[in-house]
Amino acid sequence: EPEVTQTPSHQVTQMGQEVILRCVPISNHLYFYWYRQILGQKVEFLVSFYNNEISEKSEIFDDQFSVERPDGSNFTLKIRSTKLEDSAMYFCASGGGNQPQHFGDGTRLSIL
Amino acid sequence: KQEVTQIPAALSVPEGENLVLNCSFTDSAIYNLQWFRQDPGKGLTSLLLIQSSQREQTSGRLNASLDKSSGRSTLYIAASQPGDSATYLCALLLYSGGYQKVTFGTGTKLQVIP
Numbered sequence: 001e002p003e004v005t006q007t008p009s010h011q012v013t014q015m016g017q018e019v020i021l022r023c024v025p026i027s028n029h030l031y032f033y034w035y036r037q038i039l040g041q042k043v044e045f046l047v048s049f050y051n052n053e054i055s056e057k058s059e060i061f062d063d064q065f066s067v068e069r070p071d072g073s074n075f076t077l078k079i080r081s082t083k084l085e086d087s088a089m090y091f092c093a094s095g096g097g098n099q100p101q102h103f104g105d106g107t108r109l110s111i112l
Numbered sequence: 113k114q115e116v117t118q119i120p121a122a123l124s125v126p127e128g129e130n131l132v133l134n135c136s137f138t139d140s141a142i143y144n145l146q147w148f149r150q151d152p153g154k155g156l157t158s159l160l161l162i163q164s165s166q167r168e169q170t171s172g173r174l175n176a177s178l179d180k181s182s183g184r185s186t187l188y189i190a191a192s193q194p195g196d197s198a199t200y201l202c203a204l205l206l207y208s209g210g211y212q213k214v215t216f217g218t219g220t221k222l223q224v225i226p
Contacts, residue, residue: 033212055212103148
């Protein structure tokens with residue numbers, strides 16, 4: 001069964017550095033999403049992406065964040081000038097619309 | 113703003129018991145509702161998807177219902193097993209004018225005792 005894959009599984013970065021989290025969505029899906037889950041808290045929507053552009057973003061998704069689909073298969077989340085509070089699990093998902101969302105296993109981001 | 117609440121926050125039941133998990137939401141203008149399970153330190157596994165025009169969906173021992181008028185969805189688990197132990201999350205998809213936004217509930221942590 002096709003699945004969403006995310007890399008790396010764990011990323012450790014110094015505060016102030018930039019990180020890029022990578023995702024390969026399921027190939028025939030049209031909608032892509034990024035979510036964040038701070039340890040012990042609920043899953044929070046960051047952004048949805050459709051037809052090569054942002055469809056919707058939450059108040060969390062400020063100028064520090066950006067998304068890109070550089071080559072038709074990968075879907076990336078870039079976080080610039082990371083802060084301690086950016087430490088969280090970041091999940092990518094694809095599907096949406098009439099299809100269920102399928103999630104990747106997540107990237108654990110640790111900011112030191 | 114859509115608020116999604118799941119009660120109870122935690123539930124412990126003996127193996128074999130039937131149980132119901134609840135998901136309440138404030139804005140009934142949803143496109144669909146999806147139930148997930150999350151195992152500790154893992155991603156989310158999709159369980160069931162209910163479109164806004166549907167009333168229920170079934171998969172094996174799981175049955176999910178949706179009542180938009182009352183702002184409620186329930187996940188029924190029949191004959192619970194220790195392997196069902198996980199956190200169960202509901203998520204609402206709003207879809208309007210081409211934009212999509214998803215709101216997750218707070219989750220119910222289920223423990224099934226052998």
